[in-house]
Amino acid sequence: MLICLTASHKNAGFDMLERLSANAEHAAPRILDGHDSLQGAVVVATCNRFEAYLDLDTPEGASPVAAVHEAIRAVGSVAGLEAEELRTTFGFVHGNAVAGHLFSVASGLESVVVGEGEIAGQVRRSLEQARREGTTTPELERLFQRASQTSRRVKNETGIGGEGRSLVRLALDLAESRVSDWAQTRVLLVGTGRFAGASLAALRDRGVTDVRVHSPSGRGAKFAAGHGIEAVARGEFAAAAADADIIVTCTTAEHHVVDRTLIAVGREELAASAGTVTVLPGVASPAGPGAPGEPRQLVIDLGLPRNVAPDVVELPGVELLDLETIKIHAPLEELGATDAARAIVNHDARAFGDIAEERDLAPAVVALRRHVFDLMDAEIERAKSRGDDDGRTEAALRHMAGVLLHTPMVRSRELARAGEQAAWIDGLEALFGVKPDATAQAVRESSTPSVSGSNDATSTDAAGRAEQADAS
Incomplete structure (x- = not known):
């Protein structure tokens, strides 16, 4: 039996998603240690989603509740979250509905920005991670490979995502009102991972030419050389952060890489190098970017866990645009393209279930x-x-x-x-x-364990839905 436990921007807060995402790579092996019937687990963790796809070997008519509870408890122990809190948050999908859910996720239909392209690669890498950890099974392999095929069909046969929409591009769309001339905008890119390449491409599409990169993990020079931009060394980071009009953070670091103190110190360094009077942290520097005496900066935080401390907004002229804010402003779906994409997803999910049932x-x-x-x-x-x-x-x-x-x-x-x-x-x-x-x-x-169960939809209470499935 296939089961999916899901927490996303639709049913969980960003604080919880942050904790789950930060510890995702350790979750699958721990899940399999929890119950004898748990044969396989693949964890999909993105900036807006944490999902555990489970393969249970249970006799026909046996209850999956105990195994589900153990899986939730294992996730909670890894992420430092209470199992009861997760039980009341996780959605629960089982049986034939699991294929439809994953195919929809991989196609970008469940993302904050419908049709965003990064999710397909993240789903593919989740399976690769499970292979390395030895937690996948033939049925999970088949499920995830079909998900990749479906996402490619959706991309090739519908207009959804055709404009390259993504969280990065949406964030820059939201920044448009703060930017008078992209060609004159100084940008500091912090990070070389998750969204760095997409961020740089989106900035260049808007005409940005002055982009520098800093990597907390020391990979900035390699990234800079490969993309034709300048790298910022560790000792220059504070001044570069204070000097940028826009800071875009997209690292996988598990701590804040930009905070109030960093920018304040950077402003002091800029003021000192310009020969002006050194200012106290939090006081506008005449040498800062923007209008004289009032630096204006936009910090775009695309990281999960958060890359930017909330206290940056305490500095004059600094505005923070984070994932939670981006989610609020996500555009409505383009109904025609979305309907066509969902038709493909539903067709492929039925085919997946038909094949599994025939194999029974x-x-x-x-x-x-x-x-x-x-x-x-x-x-x-x-x-x-x-x-x-x-x-x-x-x-x-x-x-x-x-x-x-x-x-x-x-x-x-x-x-x-x-x-x-x-x-x-x-x-x-x-x-x-x-x-x-x-x-x-x-x-x-x-x-190859078979897929069984009904076409139940996602619930907001994993334990409750598991019990309902057992009762039926």
Whole structure:
């Protein structure tokens, strides 16, 4: 059974998402230690989302509640959050609905900015991380690979995201009213990771030419050389921060890299180098950017965890634009493109579920085919023993076996898609005395757990929905 525990900008605060995201890389192995039925886990963590995709090996009719509670408890222990708080926050998706949810996420339909392009790569890297940690399973592999295929279809076949919309571009759109001339704007890019390349490309699209980069982890020089910009050394960081009109932070650091003190010290350094009177932190410097005596700076924080301390706004002329503010101003969906994208997602999710359900019948199909072909081979041998070795009898028997199997194979797919696999299996046993092939069943269960469950939507209470699923 596939289950997804989800917290996003739709049902969780940024403080919680920040804690979850910061510890995401340690979550999957801890989850699998929690309960015997938990066979696999893939964690997707982005700036607006934390999701754990779980593969449970539970007997038919068994309750998933205990395993879900253990998974939530494991996530809480890694992130330093109370399990009860997570239970009342996490959404819960299970069974066939998991594919639809992940395909929608990977296609950008659940993002703050609908259609944003970064999420597809983040979903792909989540699977790669699970492979490195040894926490994936064949069914999770199939799920995530299909999600990547669907996201590519959505990108190629619809107009959604066609304008390169993303959090970066939305943030710069919101900054437009503060910028009189992008070509004259001095920008300091802090970070070389998550959104750095996209930020630089978006700035250049607007005509920005004066961009410098600083990396808290020391990778600034390499990034600068690769992108044709200037790197800022550690000792120059404060002055560069104070001198910039716009600071864009996009690091994966787990602490604030820009705060009130940094910019205030930078202003003092600028004032001293200009030969003016040194000012106290928090007092406007005549040498600062913007109008004389009143520096104006916009700090755009794209980091999760937050890269910028909230106290920067205590400095005169400094305005902070963070992810929470960006979310508030996210544009409405473009209905036509979004509807087309959702149609693709729904189609692919149904196909994923159909294939899984058909594979549930695989052992019984193997048993029927073996039964028919064993009878056919026996008749062929009997014919040969009577001297019929010209091949015509064998050809006729093989053709008849194929004709006889055609209708049962078609009906097996129809009944599987209707959720009535048991009827086909019971009929097989009643008519022919054939039971599902035990060897094929054992191989299938050991390699690829099946998807089961109903098309339940996301709930705001994971434990409650798990209990509802069990009750039904």
